[in-house]
Amino acid sequence: MHKLRTIILLLAGIAACYTVLRLADSPQWARRSCFSKGARLFTDNLSEADSLVIERGALRMALQRKGGRWLVTQPLATGADTATVLRFIDCLERAPRLDQLPLHDLRRRGLLHSDFGFTQPSARVVVRGALSRHEIIFGGQTPSGDGVYAVLANAGDMIIVTDLKVIESLPGSIEEWRDKSLLGDCEGKWTALEIRRPNAPFMKLVYENNVWRLIQPIVARASTKRVSELLELFQGARIEGFITPSGTADDSIAKADLMGYGFYELDADNAIQLQFWESGSPAGLRVRLGRTVEGNIGLVYALTPGDNSLVTVTNALAAAVPSGVGDIRSKRVFDGTTTAVRKVSMQYDNETITLLRSEGISGEEWQITAPVALAADGHNTRRFISSVMSLRTEMFIELDEEHYEVEPLCRIELELEGGEVQRAKLLQSPAMPTWYEFSHNGSATALAVSVSNMPPILINRSGVLELADRTVMSVAAQSLQRITVKGEERDELVERKAGTVGDQWVTATGSADVEVLQEWATALSELRATDVVQLGSKAQDLAAYGLDKPWLEVTVDVDSERTVRQTLLVGRKSAESGRYAAVRGHDVIYELAPEIVAMLQRPLTVQ
Structure with missing residues (x-):
């Protein structure tokens, strides 16, 4: 009996020792106590990275930094969501080193890399900087589910455990990291705009001297407010969804896709097409808008600049595109604000009356400098200039020979801050006695304004006397x-x-x-x-x-x-x-x- 009890105690001791040894040799054994609090996966600063390679499943994506922007270079050339890329790099740089299993431990325990999910790695990331290269391969998850096994290229075969959030921040598709802005980051100022749409004339606008002007199909001033609103709308437009490509930079495939764009009404005959030019970039950005998306009347199909992707965008873009010259042409007789006017000249027959603004001790002061030097009545002068700058045409009239034969009642010249000069002739309409017409130099059309909306000073020379200080x-x-x-x-x-x-x-x-x-x-x-x-x-x-x-x-x-x-x-x-x-x-x-x-x-x- 005594021997049996001894044998039982020995067996129990052996079992306890064996259990302790098995626990010590387990690959899931946590040794976080071996690391100082806050230990990280990388010791280097990754914020200076200038390229990334990401492989995850069937996805292989390459990115390059250009200035302050990140661009996708593979599997196609397009913009990346810079904020998302920077968040990932920050997440990778801050990734914790939760545990590590050196190679000699693996050999002693008889474990292989395949036991940690590295036979088919879940992801691979390469981060390059000017003087550095870091590569990390991710395996499977830890049994607890909150970590993932990883191997660093410069750490031999050591297996490291890090936070699962690192791999979760990787993209599952290229679309997740693509720049969702339709036009991308436009750093310069807009200098020109072309508009083509079915059953409407081709329109081209250029930005000169702080004013947008139409040069096709007619030469005329455009509504700066209308053009600015259109540009702001497109610059802020976001891509709602990507239809194609599914991740290829093959030009032949892109051209083949174009064959089917007629189905989306994105071909040259049906699409609404806009071409944007910005300063410092000789190549314009072309965008095409097509038909409404099936099942979602709030979206339309679109081709991104370069025709490299078929996407969906809000139908507000198509609705905002002018349908003709009348939708974008300026209805203002004069551009600018009242406060920007610094000089006004009005020529009646052989007499010229000139008003000049200056800054006096008490603020803005107006002077009559011709035909005599005299102080102007500030209140009446500001009211008069405000009425002139508020003039809006009620119809456009094509100039003919009859118009050129009519002697103008007045020739008006406005000089604005910055040196911009606007000139116009005022005459009584030959065909409509109760209307007056303004024609600008170089324009083939006149802007008609009814007599009820005309400042009396312009049509009656004696009215100018109201501007003189009494x-x-x-x-x-x-x-x-x-x-x-x-x-x-x-x-x-x-x-x-x-x-x-x-x-x-x-x-x-x-x-x-x-x-x-x-x-x-x-x-x-x-x-x-x-x-x-x-x-x-x-x-x-x-x-x-x-x-x-x-x-x-x-x-x-x-x-x-x-x-x-x-x-x-x-x-x-x-x-x-x-x-x-x-x-x-x-x-x-x-x-x-x-x-x-x-x-x-x-x-x-x-x-």
Whole structure:
């Protein structure tokens, strides 16, 4: 009995030792404690990689970095989703080293690489940089299901365990990593656009001087807003699905596929075709749009640039393509914004009126520089320019011989910030008396605008007078030194008493009427007219308004070195019971209000 118990104890001990040895030799034995926390699969920095090769099942894909973009080079040449590629490289660089089985351990345990799934590897990845090359082959999953066996090319036959997420981040097909943007990364500015569609004329547009212009089938300005919206829509367009190719760079197969594109209405006779050019790229990007996808009216078939892939995209792209010149031609008479206008010239017969914008102390200021130098009324000028820049045509009219025989009412020239100049002729429509037509230099069509939408200043030269500032004279009251008044049976002179402060005035005869002088001083500080009657007055004009032999002549002297003597000439009565007036040396005729005339009639002295 004693021997039997001894034998049983020995057998139990042997069994326990055998179990411990088997556990120690198991390939699934975790030895994570052998690694420091945070140990990684790669010790090098992979962010500088410039090429990738990925093999997974039947997929073999090669990628190359070009600048900041990643491109697929095999099995076909196309763009890659750069963000997805960078996420994978980051995942690979951060991949943890969970366990490792050296070759001598494998031999001691009698295990082969085939026991870890390397007979038919699940994936292979090669990462190349300027001075480095890393290759990793993935085998099967660990029994726990959260890891995968891997072998590094520079680590001999050592088997390493890493996170299963690494292999899960690999693509299962080329489409998973392809760039889903229809036009790819376009880094330059758009410079030209061609549009072809069935039953519509061929249209070509070019971008010049910050403006889009049609040069085919007519020469005309295009709607910059409309073209910009179209370009933004296509540049942001995403591929919804890939139909073909299924992963081949064979040109003959691509050409064979083209034979069937008529079925998708992507052949030259049926497709909507757009060709985009950008600065720095002589080769344009051509996109074709075809018919609606079966079972999904929200998608249409499309050929990507280079015709290398048949894809599906949103039908909003086809709907946005102009169906004719009228859909993309600018309906604006003038391009630009009100705030961009810096100079306006309007030529009526032989007279030119010019407005010039400048920046003053208080902000934007407008001046009339021709036919005379005069401050412009800022509010009226800005309102006028806004109405001009807001003009829209209501119909396009082809110019004929009759149009060329009509003398224009006005020639308009706008100069915008940046130096762009726009010119147009304005004439009354020969065929429609209540319409006016604008024609731009070099254009064979006119832009018709009804009279109700026309700024009155353009069609009536006298309307320009509304743009002139109505300030006749502006003299600071405290700077007044002498006032001389001459008229019928009137000759007065008053001056501020030297060495005194305030309203102490002296006269040659009698005494100064302080109350009247204060009223005059207030009025002369900003003497405004009710209307500007004429710009650029001549001798005959002065006589017509009674200014050659004025009813009253008021001369003002001040103590400022910057202001010379000013003489106000007051002429005959106007129809509104006021009087016409002018400042000597200034070729502008004003109309003064009756109350101003009444004030000027009051004598400055009392006897």
